[in-house]
Amino acid sequence: MELIFKWEWLPELGRGLVLTVELTAACISMGAVLGLFLAIARLYARGPIYWLASAYVQFFRGTPLLVQLFMIHFGLAGWGIRLSPLFSGIIAMGLNTAAYQAEYFRGAIQAVKRGQTLAALSLGMTRWQTIRHVILPQALRLVLPSWSNELVYMLKYTSIVYLIGLPDLMGMGRTIASDNFRFFEVYAVVALIYLALVLIITFALRSVEARIRVPGLGTAR
Amino acid sequence: MALLVVEDLHKRYGKEEVLKGVSFTLERGETKVIIGPSGTGKSTLLRCINRLTEPDRGRIWLNGEEVTSRRTNIYRIRAQIGFVFQDFNLFTHLTALDNVRLGLIRVKRMDKRAATERAKRELERVGLADKANAYPAQLSGGQQQRVSIARALAMDPKLILFDEPTSALDPELIGEVLQVMIELAEGGMTMLVVTHEMGFARSVADEIIFMEKGVIVEQGPPEVLFTNPRVPRTAEFLRKITEFYGESG
Numbered sequence: 001m002e003l004i005f006k007w008e009w010l011p012e013l014g015r016g017l018v019l020t021v022e023l024t025a026a027c028i029s030m031g032a033v034l035g036l037f038l039a040i041a042r043l044y045a046r047g048p049i050y051w052l053a054s055a056y057v058q059f060f061r062g063t064p065l066l067v068q069l070f071m072i073h074f075g076l077a078g079w080g081i082r083l084s085p086l087f088s089g090i091i092a093m094g095l096n097t098a099a100y101q102a103e104y105f106r107g108a109i110q111a112v113k114r115g116q117t118l119a120a121l122s123l124g125m126t127r128w129q130t131i132r133h134v135i136l137p138q139a140l141r142l143v144l145p146s147w148s149n150e151l152v153y154m155l156k157y158t159s160i161v162y163l164i165g166l167p168d169l170m171g172m173g174r175t176i177a178s179d180n181f182r183f184f185e186v187y188a189v190v191a192l193i194y195l196a197l198v199l200i201i202t203f204a205l206r207s208v209e210a211r212i213r214v215p216g217l218g219t220a221r
Numbered sequence: 222m223a224l225l226v227v228e229d230l231h232k233r234y235g236k237e238e239v240l241k242g243v244s245f246t247l248e249r250g251e252t253k254v255i256i257g258p259s260g261t262g263k264s265t266l267l268r269c270i271n272r273l274t275e276p277d278r279g280r281i282w283l284n285g286e287e288v289t290s291r292r293t294n295i296y297r298i299r300a301q302i303g304f305v306f307q308d309f310n311l312f313t314h315l316t317a318l319d320n321v322r323l324g325l326i327r328v329k330r331m332d333k334r335a336a337t338e339r340a341k342r343e344l345e346r347v348g349l350a351d352k353a354n355a356y357p358a359q360l361s362g363g364q365q366q367r368v369s370i371a372r373a374l375a376m377d378p379k380l381i382l383f384d385e386p387t388s389a390l391d392p393e394l395i396g397e398v399l400q401v402m403i404e405l406a407e408g409g410m411t412m413l414v415v416t417h418e419m420g421f422a423r424s425v426a427d428e429i430i431f432m433e434k435g436v437i438v439e440q441g442p443p444e445v446l447f448t449n450p451r452v453p454r455t456a457e458f459l460r461k462i463t464e465f466y467g468e469s470g
């Protein structure tokens with residue numbers, strides 16, 4: 001059997017790629033903001049806020065992403081809440097990655113030496129100033145390696161949105177392949193595009209890591 | 222009124238009563254040294270003074286203002302009380318200069334240029350002008366502790382609390398930190414120092430406070446405590462500690 005490749009696949013795959021990148025960017029940044037607040041809530045809050053944040057993290061880490069996506073897209077529709085596939089995709093993935101990012105942030109914040117909080121408070125800084133100027137700058141540096149993994153993971157995992165009809169990279173590949181039955185070749189090209197993207201992201205984040213590295217923090221320790 | 226007044230301070234952790242009614246005063250320009258066995262509540266006492274730990278009972282005044290009052294803005298009080306920790310607690314991600322500048326910019330709201338100038342002056346004062354751009358991990362323990370003293374000094378504190386500032390240091394680095402502290406005391410800074418450095422206590426302290434099991438056993442001028450203590454237990458402790466740590470500094 002011969003392998004066939006057609007240049008005409010690329011524009012469509014390119015459009016899918018753009019959607020994949022947008023989807024990843026949207027859900028990862030939503031997850032970062034929400035995850036940071038969840039981490040802070042789990043570390044510093046007491047009572048209901050702590051319990052809510054913890055229950056949230058447990059739920060989203062303890063159930064499959066696909067189930068969450070379907071609950072949001074098809075499940076909510078049953079209650080009369082109809083979300084566009086794109087919106088459902090962003091929300092489901094954003095909520096999901098928030099739970100994972102929360103745990104990474106939490107670990108990183110805990111890794112900042114506790115005495116530094118006392119030192120900041122003893123200067124007259126407020127709790128929030130201490131978090132903002134002492135803890136977060138260190139925690140964010142410490143979290144970057146696991147955060148990079150999460151980003152790569154989410155990039156690949158967005159491929160499930162084709163199941164709710166979104167024409168992302170995976171969805172486009174599927175459309176093309178079911179027209180011409182060249183499943184192997186089309187999916188191979190799709191895979192190579194994902195791989196290229198992952199390598200670019202990994203490389204970019206490594207250089208960011210190197211740029212913001214500080215002696216005594218994280219890998220340079 | 223004395224600069225610092227501590228009156229009947231109590232603190233309990235769970236079942237254990239760590240401070241059982243501690244009272245003393247500190248006049249402007251005075252240096253008092255607190256000594257006592259491990260677990261006696263010395264660190265707890267210092268942390269209660271700027272309410273890094275909330276005392277259960279008792280009152281504290283700084284410069285006539287009640288620190289322990291609910292209505293007091295504790296952040297403003299803390300900015301007036303320097304704190305030097307046993308393990309330095311420098312901010313890992315900041316250079317020496319930025320460590321000293323942070324409080325000036327964020328708490329005192331100084332503009333950046335003025336804060337930089339002030340921070341450089343304080344680093345110079347502790348002999349570290351050339352280390353302004355070094356990160357804590359690039360400094361020796363003694364240098365880190367001197368940066369942390371500069372960080373406290375930059376805030377123009379009315380009082381500095383030292384919690385065993387040389388205990389985490391290699392013996393050969395203790396001297397440089399004690400030297401800075403001696404200069405501060407001679408320059409009229411008000412200081413409350415928990416330390417085992419009996420040489421320092423003897424030569425610098427106006428008064429020594431001997432604490433044990435959450436109470437002050439005895440306090441008085443070093444010459445009295447060292448030569449003619451009222452309580453036998455004081456003599457015993459002083460003998461032990463002098464044997465163990467020597468009289469360096």
Ligand SMILES: Nc1ncnc2c1ncn2[C@@H]1O[C@H](COP(=O)(O)OP(=O)(O)OP(=O)(O)O)[C@@H](O)[C@H]1O
Pocket residue numbers: 234237239257258259260261262263264265266
């Ligand atoms: N945050 C805390 N929670 C519970 N117990 C504590 C806490 N801080 C201190 N303690 C307890 O209070 C007692 C006094 O501790 P503290 O650190 O004040 O003693 P210390 O005199 O400074 O001793 P050392 O010379 O070892 O530093 C100890 O038994 C300690 O275990």
Ligand SMILES: [Mg+2]
Pocket residue numbers: 263264265384385
């Ligand atoms: Mg202590």
